[in-house]
Amino acid sequence: MAADTTTTTLTEAIPTMVTSALLELEESDVVRPLVTLDTALLRKPGIVSNTPIIQKLTSEADDSLASQALDSGTGVDTSPSAATAGVHGAYVQLKEIAALGSVGNMAAVAGQLIGQCIVTRRDTDLVTLFTSFTTNEGAMSTNIAPADFYDAYGTLRTYFAPLPYECVLHPQQIWSSVGVITFFDNSSDAIQTFGMGTVGEDWARSGFSGMVLGFRMWADANITLTSFNGSGACFSHEGIKYTPKRGFRIDIESDAPEVAVKIVGSEMWGEAILRNTHGVEMQFDTV
Amino acid sequence: MEQKQKTGTKVVEETLEQKIARLEAENKALEEKVNASTDLLKGEDAKFFRDMELLDKKGRVDTMKIKVIEKNDHKNISLWTLEGKRIGPLHPHNAKRTYNDFYKRGVRLLVEQPTAEQIAAYKETPEYKQQRAKIDAIRAERTKSKKKGEVERLAALIAASMKTTPDQINKLASSPQPLASGR
Numbered sequence: 001m002a003a004d005t006t007t008t009t010l011t012e013a014i015p016t017m018v019t020s021a022l023l024e025l026e027e028s029d030v031v032r033p034l035v036t037l038d039t040a041l042l043r044k045p046g047i048v049s050n051t052p053i054i055q056k057l058t059s060e061a062d063d064s065l066a067s068q069a070l071d072s073g074t075g076v077d078t079s080p081s082a083a084t085a086g087v088h089g090a091y092v093q094l095k096e097i098a099a100l101g102s103v104g105n106m107a108a109v110a111g112q113l114i115g116q117c118i119v120t121r122r123d124t125d126l127v128t129l130f131t132s133f134t135t136n137e138g139a140m141s142t143n144i145a146p147a148d149f150y151d152a153y154g155t156l157r158t159y160f161a162p163l164p165y166e167c168v169l170h171p172q173q174i175w176s177s178v179g180v181i182t183f184f185d186n187s188s189d190a191i192q193t194f195g196m197g198t199v200g201e202d203w204a205r206s207g208f209s210g211m212v213l214g215f216r217m218w219a220d221a222n223i224t225l226t227s228f229n230g231s232g233a234c235f236s237h238e239g240i241k242y243t244p245k246r247g248f249r250i251d252i253e254s255d256a257p258e259v260a261v262k263i264v265g266s267e268m269w270g271e272a273i274l275r276n277t278h279g280v281e282m283q284f285d286t287v
Numbered sequence: 288m289e290q291k292q293k294t295g296t297k298v299v300e301e302t303l304e305q306k307i308a309r310l311e312a313e314n315k316a317l318e319e320k321v322n323a324s325t326d327l328l329k330g331e332d333a334k335f336f337r338d339m340e341l342l343d344k345k346g347r348v349d350t351m352k353i354k355v356i357e358k359n360d361h362k363n364i365s366l367w368t369l370e371g372k373r374i375g376p377l378h379p380h381n382a383k384r385t386y387n388d389f390y391k392r393g394v395r396l397l398v399e400q401p402t403a404e405q406i407a408a409y410k411e412t413p414e415y416k417q418q419r420a421k422i423d424a425i426r427a428e429r430t431k432s433k434k435k436g437e438v439e440r441l442a443a444l445i446a447a448s449m450k451t452t453p454d455q456i457n458k459l460a461s462s463p464q465p466l467a468s469g470r
Contacts (some may be wrong), residue, residue: 225374
């Protein structure tokens with residue numbers, strides 16, 4: 001008679017399969033490609049990039065222009081626009097025992113974590129500038145309406161903001177029961193756009209459209225929500241400037257006392273409002 | 288310290304020691320009730336899991352932990368509006384510029400977060416009520432339905448073109464159909 005084998009013994013012999021680790025997802029580089037790239041500091045001395053904004057001249061209908069001087073009134077935009085570059089970095093302490101004991105390549109995972117962290121930091125720095133625009137088309141406890149886009153477009157056009165116009169909102173300001181998607185739900189107050197090839201059809205089919213009422217739509221989850229309210233923005237690329245000083249770099253050093261390796265990723269950049277009149281804040285509720 | 292305890296209509300004064308003894312007895316009764324329940328862990332089982340929890344709290348194993356630390360050479364700061372809205376967090380230089388930009392436009396920002404009491408007090412001021420009324424008026428204009436009254440407007444247009452009144456037009460709907468009689 002064969003000896004009985006308990007399942008406990010067999011369980012210990014069965015290996016545990018470990019698949020590649022999944023990293024928690026983060027929003028990536030949404031805003032940087034939409035703003036002015038100011039390369040004044042790249043590979044040059046200095047850490048503050050000033051962009052002077054010269055007031056326009058006012059032509060006078062006068063038979064004597066000799067006494068006319070440059071208009072000494074106050075310009076609409078603050079001059080200069082100054083962006084101070086700073087160091088942004090993250091480091092990972094990868095213990096040797098963790099690296100040796102892992103199924104996957106933990107150094108690669110560490111690098112990915114660092115990269116994600118820095119990209120998110122940059123996007124967050126740009127997104128938090130939205131509240132610095134002095135014109136706000138919305139407010140607390142306010143739902144977005146098509147007329148907000150009309151006024152935003154009108155404001156940008158009044159101050160000669162060049163096309164294209166971008167609109168960056170939190171995903172829940174777009175897709176929620178009070179979001180932009182309600183403009184196209186064919187309700188009695190919806191925008192009249194239904195039929196083949198229309199924006200309404202895009203929204204009904206794919207839940208999204210690249211452009212809405214003159215703005216290119218972007219969703220950015222790095223916009224902070226407080227009490228179901230958040231601040232996106234509608235802007236032209238000259239509304240904000242992004243000023244890199246030094247690109248991304250990885251440094252590795254051994255941390256012998258900790259029996260670990262320090263992997264350090266760093267990048268240097270600054271950001272600032274360039275033309276305040278070329279952007280408007282869009283502060284609206286999400287639910 | 289003496290505490291007063293009502294029993295029926297007579298108020299009985301209870302000393303601190305008596306109160307402690309009463310509470311301890313109540314606790315013991317509740318514990319016995321919990322232990323008597325068959326749905327909950329009792330006795331040694333509960334102690335085992337409590338001890339396991341304590342071991343996890345007191346001991347620490349960092350072997351499989353990867354520490355990720357973000358470092359920046361500046362500390363971003365936030366500005367605040369009087370009604371408690373956060374502006375930022377911004378680089379300190381951007382914060383100064385933003386403060387100036389809003390100041391030039393007559394809007395006062397705060398460097399420290401206002402408390403709930405300060406926000407509530409500000410919302411009672413005539414300045415805030417005036418500001419909010421302006422915003423509400425703008426919202427009312429932007430969100431008003433442009434389709435309301437369309438039917439009435441159409442009826443008025445038809446009536447004008449037929450040189451009659453909207454009421455006469457509406458009556459047509461309820462008046463008997465001439466061709467229907469005799470069918």
